[in-house]
Amino acid sequence: MKENTILAHAGRAPMRVGAPVNMPVHRASTIVSPTLNEYEANERGDNMFKNVCYGALGTENAFALCDAVNQLEQGAGSMVTSSGLSACVQSILCFVGAGDHVLMPDSVYGPQRMFCDTILRRFGVETTFYDPRIGADIAVLIKANTRVVYTEAPGSLTFEMQDIPAIAKAAHERGVVVVMDNTWAGPLYFKPLTHGVDICVEAATKFIGGHSDLVLGVITARTHELYKQMRGFCVQMGEIASADDCFMALRGLRTMRVRMEAQQKNALELARWLKGRPEVKDVLYPPLESDPGYELWKRDFTGAGALFSIVLEKTPRKALSAMLDGYEMFSIGASWGGYDSLVELCHPERTAFGRKGPVWNEDNCSLVRYAIGLEDVDDLRRDLELGFERLNAALGN
Ligand SMILES: Cc1ncc(COP(=O)(O)O)c(C=O)c1O
Incomplete structure (x- = not known):
């Protein structure tokens, strides 16, 4: 399917007589099942990531938005978060523990920098801020305990570009996960996952929503393994977005x-x-x-x-x-x-x-x-x- 068709059709409500074009808003915490067997089967194993079984694990609207964004990013799976910042933060937290190290571009979005300098530090994770123009030389900054190389292109406020494929190659040679905040270009104008990035973050608050009336993040993983790891982490952290915001974001996506x-x-x-x-x-x-x-x-x-x-x-x-x-x-x-x-x-x-x-x-x-x-x-x-x-x-x- 070509990209414009994905934009117009992905995540639409199933076709049936009387169905509206847009997936209606499914506001829900509890999702009921007629039998114990069906209830338990619905949320067993991977189903919990695929099926609607409890509002905090995703509504129809969240799954529809994730399906559309995942297709655009060419990923293995997407998940929504309560804000763009929470998507940035979770994409680091998922991969680090006390004693680890992360690499951050000096031009990173300010609140993400603050998160590194306060919360990550408090939990014993060290951050090195690097010149975003570093390219393949990022290799010299990677230490034995480096777990994540974070990127954002262009940088916040000062718009430095990054050589994403070169940075990703150097990171992967050392087994380090590469995360990118791709909010400026969005999934239409740059595809991080096809340029070596492992985890792509979008603040859907911006171009995806497009109307200055919602706050939302989307994370997409390059492989199924990374998707399972990231999604499991977000579920444990209680990360979710409201059905209304997901509905609005998907509506915004149509005209992005x-x-x-x-x-x-x-x-x-x-x-x-x-x-x-x-x-x-x-x-x-x-x-x-x-x-x-x-x-x-x-x-x-x-x-x-x-x-x-x-x-x-x-x-x-x-x-x-x-x-x-x-x-x-x-x-x-x-x-x-x-x-x-x-x-x-x-x-x-x-x-x-x-x-x-x-x-x-x-x-x-x-x-x-x-x-x-x-x-x-x-x-x-x-x-x-x-x-x-x-x-x-x-x-x-
Ligand atoms: C580059 C970038 N990433 C992430 C965010 C965070 O998005 P949100 O406002 O949805 O938390 C912003 C917000 O301005 C941003 O500019």
Whole structure:
């Protein structure tokens, strides 16, 4: 089945007279069986991962969403979690114990960094943050007790690309599990599992949901063994998502291709325009030919998430407020991947305990991140233009 057909058909309600197109919402904790034998057979062994037997193990809506995402990721099985962050966290916890070591890119999503520096440390797991551009040289950082090499491409806020196949090869030579947060490209524009990654994480909150109205994570495993291990772990941790959120995410998935294509077209046009603005020192967006990650992006990815940052000279907060507060199209808010444009002032140095690596020098610039939506690109450009006018006026230029 081609990808667009998977998007339109996977996880649909079974065809019968009177059936709606979309799988109805099955809100349930208890699932009943007519006989003891059927009850016990339904949740015996692997069935517990496949059949609806208790709400906390998955509803019809969770299974339908997992089926669709798994097909798109070309995995052995998917599972839902209560948030994108919980998917990131569980994908580490599943593989480590006291005395182990994990490798994290310095540009990792801030709360994931915080998790490593606090909870993992408390449980005796050591984290080394590495330069995300390291490629095959990750091999020198792998120790006898390294259990997970975590990746995220491009990196949060600063958008460094990673050579995923090279990192995966080096990790596998030492028997280490490779996890990737693939939320920026999503399952349509990059397939981590076909590039050597073992466990792929998506914050479905972003492009899969697509409408800024749900919080959800999806984890997909490359092999059946890894799926069983990861799914068993999530069940034990009580990880699940509500039937309503799974329904909404699957509904979002249907239009993900058309949304993402329109959004990346807008994003690329605006990123190119911003690159030419005198106020902008740099635009951090791998699909730009000038971006250091462009070659890797072009080699491995088939599209781009509509999310990038611009670098400004170090700018006083008052001037930044003047620029951001006056936007009409770009609301100030966390998250991204919805149909609406958003803007956020970023402080990579403040994420958790601060980035320690060589990637971001916070002293001499200000960083602003834009999530580009489905609005008309001319209106978005005009909004940005007026923002620069306010910025210049506030700076007395
Ligand atoms: C790259 C990345 N991964 C994971 C997450 C976490 O997703 P959620 O907000 O669903 O916890 C985010 C959220 O912003 C993110 O940007």
